Amino acid sequence: GSMRCWWAEDVLEDQVWMMCSYYSAFLVPEENHDRGLIEAMKRRGIPIYQREQFNHRDNMLTKFLGWQTTVSTRPRIITKLEATMRETLTGEVGGGYHVRCPWIMEQMRNFGTTAKGRMEALSGKDDDVLSLAIGVFTIDSAMAYHENVVARHIPRDLRGRGRDRPSARNSTYS
Helix, strand or coil: CCCCCCCCHHHHHHHHHHHHHHHCCCECCEHHHCCCHHHHHHHCCCCECEEEEEECCCCEEEEEECECCCCCHHHHHHHHHHHHHHHHHHCCCCCCCCCCCHHHHHHHHCEEECCCCCEEECCCCCHHHHHHHHHHHHHHHCCCCCCCCCCCCCCHHHHCCCCCCCCCCCCCCC
C-alpha cells in the first residue's frame, strides 16, 4: 500500500550529483547502505560529510566519509530531531523545521518507543524519519549556502520598450 522508489545506482548518482551541484550542497550519505554512492560522489568532486572514528589498530583518529548509524549515534540523532521539532511548535523565528513530506509525516505518526526502550517505527518503516534526523543532526557541519546575486541590467535597445503600452492599472481587459 505504500509507494516505493528504487532507482538504478547510476540514475541515483546522477540525480544526487545534479542536486548537490545546483544547491552547492554538502552530501551526507549513510555509510550503512552506501553501495558505491560515496565513491561516485567523491570522483565528481562533491563535498562529503566526514566522521572521525578512533582506529584501535593504529591508535589514532581516522576520518571516514559518510554517516554511520550505530547504537550510540541513533539515540543522539533522534533526540536532536525531537528537540528541533519542539522548537517548531513554539513558533520561534528561525527555530525548527516544518516537515511537509507526506511520507515522513506518516512515518512520524508510527514512530515511538518500544517495550525495550528503543525509539523506532512501531509499525512499518522509519527510514525517512532517520534520514531527516541525520540531516538535522549534521546540518551544523554543512557548508553555508551562499547564492551569488548578479545585477542584471536591461540592454539599451530594450530600455524604452513598453512605455507606449498602457499600464496594468489604467487598462481594462475583457
